[in-house]
Amino acid sequence: MSADIHSLLAPLPRVSLATLPSPVRLLPKLSNSLKATVYLKNDGLCSSGYAGNKVRKLEYLLGAAQQKRARHIVTLGAVGSNHAVATSTYAQQLGMSCTVCMTHQPPAPIVADNLRRHLHLGTRLELFDRYAHAAARAAELDGASDSYLVPLGGSAPCAIPGFIRAAAELAEQIEAGDLPLPQRVYVACGTMGTAVGLVLGFAIMSLPVQVVAVRVTDRAVAAPALMQQLYRQSIDYIENAGVPLPVIRSASSEQLLFCEDFIGTGYGEPTGAAQQAIGLAATDQLTLDTTYTGKAMAALCEHARKGQLEQGATLFWNTLNANPTEMSPLCEIDRLGAEFARYFVQD
Numbered sequence: 001m002s003a004d005i006h007s008l009l010a011p012l013p014r015v016s017l018a019t020l021p022s023p024v025r026l027l028p029k030l031s032n033s034l035k036a037t038v039y040l041k042n043d044g045l046c047s048s049g050y051a052g053n054k055v056r057k058l059e060y061l062l063g064a065a066q067q068k069r070a071r072h073i074v075t076l077g078a079v080g081s082n083h084a085v086a087t088s089t090y091a092q093q094l095g096m097s098c099t100v101c102m103t104h105q106p107p108a109p110i111v112a113d114n115l116r117r118h119l120h121l122g123t124r125l126e127l128f129d130r131y132a133h134a135a136a137r138a139a140e141l142d143g144a145s146d147s148y149l150v151p152l153g154g155s156a157p158c159a160i161p162g163f164i165r166a167a168a169e170l171a172e173q174i175e176a177g178d179l180p181l182p183q184r185v186y187v188a189c190g191t192m193g194t195a196v197g198l199v200l201g202f203a204i205m206s207l208p209v210q211v212v213a214v215r216v217t218d219r220a221v222a223a224p225a226l227m228q229q230l231y232r233q234s235i236d237y238i239e240n241a242g243v244p245l246p247v248i249r250s251a252s253s254e255q256l257l258f259c260e261d262f263i264g265t266g267y268g269e270p271t272g273a274a275q276q277a278i279g280l281a282a283t284d285q286l287t288l289d290t291t292y293t294g295k296a297m298a299a300l301c302e303h304a305r306k307g308q309l310e311q312g313a314t315l316f317w318n319t320l321n322a323n324p325t326e327m328s329p330l331c332e333i334d335r336l337g338a339e340f341a342r343y344f345v346q347d
Contacts, residue, residue: 005168013063034304044322053319054086056162057154070148080111101134116327153191157237163197182315188296189213273298
């Protein structure tokens with residue numbers, strides 16, 4: 001059935017950006033500590049350049065942009081957005097310029113690093129105090145005839161096939177004996193596209209896998225009703241392109257568990273549970289962050305300690321770039337402008 005998915009999705013516009021499949025491996029020390037069998041699917045290595053889960057979505061988003069002959073990509077995100085870095089990286093690789101309409105978030109090392117990556121890339125950055133203002137400016141820029149708007153987090157119906165294909169890729173690795181069929185797949189849930197694509201992919205293949213979507217953003221961005229809406233819209237998009245899907249139009253609780261207990265005080269705010277989970281992951285040479293993946297791993301660890309993962313295998317889907325990438329030196333950060341200075345203040 002995994003081969004059928006690739007054939008089904010072939011008519012949809014797509015550019016090749018990722019180096020696939022991304023690797024899977026057992027996390028032996030973490031598994032021993034948690035008394036559970038935990039495997040890793042590492043999308044942090046899904047490209048030889050800037051990697052992470054955004055690359056799979058951008059294959060379809062930028063494919064759609066090319067189909068519309070766009071020369072300028074517009075997107076949104078917080079100042080430390082990995083999505084914004086990935087979008088600018090691959091837009092410019094394909095010969096398109098990129099503007100990011102940004103909003104503030106709590107300072108962190110990854111935020112400073114991503115701003116330095118933008119400086120190196122030459123991304124045009126516009127900073128706003130409120131998301132509504134950033135969205136209005138993005139819509140204004142999208143009005144130009146040569147522009148294409150990539151939504152927050154890259155989670156649009158046209159991007160979901162990237163993670164439907166990812167589910168098929170995992171099925172092929174299971175068939176090859178690289179890992180057993182997991183009962184649960186844990187993933188950080190920011191704008192929901194990764195989780196929705198995986199749920200839809202497993203549903204198409206009739207695989208009994210539950211996706212645990214660990215919310216790391218505000219409820220206005222990620223919520224159960226919004227996930228079901230994106231799920232239905234994605235089916236509509238694919239079927240309107242002439243690709244029939246053998247699935248029902250809603251995800252069941254056996255397919256999708258939406259987990260809200262690990263965000264802490266808000267987006268980008270570290271939690272003690274995430275810090276502890278990051279330390280456990282590091283024993284298996286897996287680097288996570290406090291904004292997204294650390295909180296998803298915290299959920300996995302807590303569920304394991306409650307005895308929920310004792311039967312069968314569990315998979316952690318790493319969405320964080322694991323490759324070194326070029327960034328401008330600290331001596332050049334003044335070129336970003338005074339409004340970004342707060343992200344480079346040393347404690």
